[in-house]
Amino acid sequence: MNRVTMTPSSLSRPLDPVVLETAAAPVSAAGLRVGVLAVQGDVREHAAILDAAGADVVLVRRPREIDGLDGLVIPGGESTTMDRLTRAFDLADPLRTAIADGLPVYGSCAGMIMLADRIADPARDRRGDPQRSLGGIDMTVRRNAFGRQRDSFEVTLDFTGVGAVPAVFIRAPLAEDVGDAVEVLARTPSDAPAQHPEGLGGPSDAPVVRDTAGRIVAVRSGRLLATSFHPEVTGERRIHDLFIRIIRGEA
Numbered sequence: 001m002n003r004v005t006m007t008p009s010s011l012s013r014p015l016d017p018v019v020l021e022t023a024a025a026p027v028s029a030a031g032l033r034v035g036v037l038a039v040q041g042d043v044r045e046h047a048a049i050l051d052a053a054g055a056d057v058v059l060v061r062r063p064r065e066i067d068g069l070d071g072l073v074i075p076g077g078e079s080t081t082m083d084r085l086t087r088a089f090d091l092a093d094p095l096r097t098a099i100a101d102g103l104p105v106y107g108s109c110a111g112m113i114m115l116a117d118r119i120a121d122p123a124r125d126r127r128g129d130p131q132r133s134l135g136g137i138d139m140t141v142r143r144n145a146f147g148r149q150r151d152s153f154e155v156t157l158d159f160t161g162v163g164a165v166p167a168v169f170i171r172a173p174l175a176e177d178v179g180d181a182v183e184v185l186a187r188t189p190s191d192a193p194a195q196h197p198e199g200l201g202g203p204s205d206a207p208v209v210r211d212t213a214g215r216i217v218a219v220r221s222g223r224l225l226a227t228s229f230h231p232e233v234t235g236e237r238r239i240h241d242l243f244i245r246i247i248r249g250e251a
């Protein structure tokens with residue numbers, strides 16, 4: 001294992017260094033300009049992994065920062081906030097255009113929701129308008145499908161092309177249905193923890209999944225990659241390596 005201590009070079013303000021345990025000989029992102037949508041969520045963790053891989057990391061908060069990107073990560077966080085802020089910062093439409101033009105994008109958790117063409121249970125604002133995604137992947141996601149924060153769990157997934165991947169699910173979505181062009185890369189294993197059928201608070205907090213096994217939690221559609229789980233919180237590098245290879249046209 002390599003131990004990497006770094007501060008993402010592109011961050012505008014100094015932050016504590018992030019220590020990553022990484023597998024030896026990772027895929028290099030040298031020469032690639034990779035953005036992290038930086039309006040909310042696990043921005044720093046993704047930036048650290050990409051920086052350690054050698055990418056030129058751009059924290060994307062303005063439309064012009066999308067120009068010239070080779071790829072973009074949409075982090076975990078809260079999709080309703082990301083939706084609101086990407087619209088407020090005039091990022092939503094330029095991002096939709098970039099995705100339609102073929103920009104490789106990796107979305108983790110809330111980022112997976114942002115990449116879904118359809119949200120089964122969108123949150124609504126005070127006017128009753130549903131949250132919107134950016135879209136790109138022909139799938140319907142269900143938010144908070146495995147329950148709320150205290151139902152967070154970790155399992156080992158069999159991830160196509162990667163192998164056994166320890167995965168942390170925190171208020172995670174799942175893909176309820178996927179179109180023909182979408183490749184399913186991972187499903188929850190048969191030993192995924194069963195969820196409580198009741199007693200989890202209000203209806204919006206209640207898990208909608210009773211049977212947590214065999215659920216779609218990682219997909220790829222062309223140059224778009226999405227996972228329900230958060231590799232960025234466990235120091236897992238291989239999902240980012242896969243994304244870098246997708247950017248390079250090597251996967």
Ligand SMILES: NC(=O)CC[C@H](N)C(=O)O
Nearest residue numbers: 076077078079109110171
């Ligand atoms: N950990 C996460 O990214 C949670 C996602 C969150 N439940 C949402 O709807 O956006």
